[in-house]
Amino acid sequence: MDRAPRLFPNPWLLLALEALFVTTSETLLKVGASRTERVAGWEWTGLLSLTSIWIWCAIALVIMSFLCWINVLKYIPLSIAFPLSNVVHVLVPLSCWIFLAEHISLRRWCGIAVVILGLAVVAKPVAKIEEKL
Amino acid sequence: MTREQTIIAIFVFATEVTTTVVGQLLLKHAMEGSTTFGFTHPRILKLFGTGVLALAISFFLTIGLLQHFDLSFFYPIQGSTVVIITTAAAIFLREKLSFPLMIGSLLISAGIVLVSLS
Numbered sequence: 001m002d003r004a005p006r007l008f009p010n011p012w013l014l015l016a017l018e019a020l021f022v023t024t025s026e027t028l029l030k031v032g033a034s035r036t037e038r039v040a041g042w043e044w045t046g047l048l049s050l051t052s053i054w055i056w057c058a059i060a061l062v063i064m065s066f067l068c069w070i071n072v073l074k075y076i077p078l079s080i081a082f083p084l085s086n087v088v089h090v091l092v093p094l095s096c097w098i099f100l101a102e103h104i105s106l107r108r109w110c111g112i113a114v115v116i117l118g119l120a121v122v123a124k125p126v127a128k129i130e131e132k133l
Numbered sequence: 134m135t136r137e138q139t140i141i142a143i144f145v146f147a148t149e150v151t152t153t154v155v156g157q158l159l160l161k162h163a164m165e166g167s168t169t170f171g172f173t174h175p176r177i178l179k180l181f182g183t184g185v186l187a188l189a190i191s192f193f194l195t196i197g198l199l200q201h202f203d204l205s206f207f208y209p210i211q212g213s214t215v216v217i218i219t220t221a222a223a224i225f226l227r228e229k230l231s232f233p234l235m236i237g238s239l240l241i242s243a244g245i246v247l248v249s250l251s
Contacts, residue, residue, distance in 0.1 A: 033199040049196050062192065073164040078157065079222040079230060083238050086215050089245055102203055111248030118240030121233050 011075040014068045015084060021065035023091040027099055028058035083122045089115050134201070142201065145194050152191040154217050158225055159184030165226075216242045 032054030049055045072081050090112050096102040104112075134142070163180035170177055198207055219238045222228045 029196060030199055030203075033196055036200065049200070055196070066188075070160060070164050073161045074168060077222065077228045078161040078226060079219045079228040079234060082157065082218045082222070083215050083234070083241055086241050086245075089241070089248070093248065096203070108248045111244045111246070114244030114247055115241050116244075118237045118242075118244055120237075121240055122237030124233065 011072050015072050015076070015081060018065045018068035018072060019085060019087050019091060021061045021068065022085075022088045023095050025058040025061035025065065026088070026092050027095045028054045028061065030096070030100060032058060080122065084119060086115065087119055090119075138201075142198065145198060149191050149194040149198065150214050150217070152187045152194070153214055154221055156184045156187030156191060157218055158221055159187065161222070161226060213242060213245055215245070 029049075032052035033049050035054070036049040036052055069085075093102075093104055093108065093112060097104045159180050163177050163184060166174070166177045166180065172178070172181075216238050219230065219234070223230045
């Protein structure tokens with residue numbers, strides 16, 4: 001695993017920021033998509049949602065998360081970075097529950113717990129490598 | 134949702150996952166290459182541009198899917214790409230897959246399936 005030059009923030013911090021930006025952008029995408037009128041023939045393309053300010057805020061956050069992500073990819077292998085970035089599968093449902101009032105069933109909470117366990121298993125060896133360095 | 138709409142949703146979802154995987158692989162390849170050849174090298178720019186295009190297609194298909202499904206339902210299903218990308222990184226980018234990484238990826242996918250079944 002390559003070390004990031006000091007000029008760049010820590011790639012692990014960038015990975016955490018990326019997850020935060022993705023969570024916020026997905027929540028805003030849902031808000032924007034829900035408020036867009038459905039027109040037959042165009043509704044699956046998502047292009048009509050570009051009239052929503054929420055979609056543009058989400059796009060700005062997607063760009064910020066993308067900038068973080070490409071710098072993460074410079075230093076962390078994809079097979080480690082991508083599973084860890086899946087922390088958003090915990091953060092997004094939580095965001096839906098808190099901000100969009102979407103219902104989360106007990107089974108879904110259990111699924112979220114298993115995802116957290118998986119993230120811990122992936123992150124543990126990485127943390128040991130970091131300690132040795 | 135009608136049967137026809139379900140078929141369209143499955144097709145759109147499959148395209149969305151494929152473009153995500155291809156886009157991520159191309160981006161990783163480009164960013165790794167940029168440390169050796171520099172970001173402005175034509176080959177790196179081509180890889181990067183194609184990766185961004187693939188992810189842009191995936192992005193708009195995601196918005197289309199979000200108009201029909203709850204975010205808390207759709208997003209975890211989309212997460213099934215974790216196993217596909219981890220495997221693809223090992224095959225195409227020759228990244229080493231450790232045992233904990235494989236178990237962790239499988240656990241994440243299992244959790245995602247559990248979430249999407251509810």
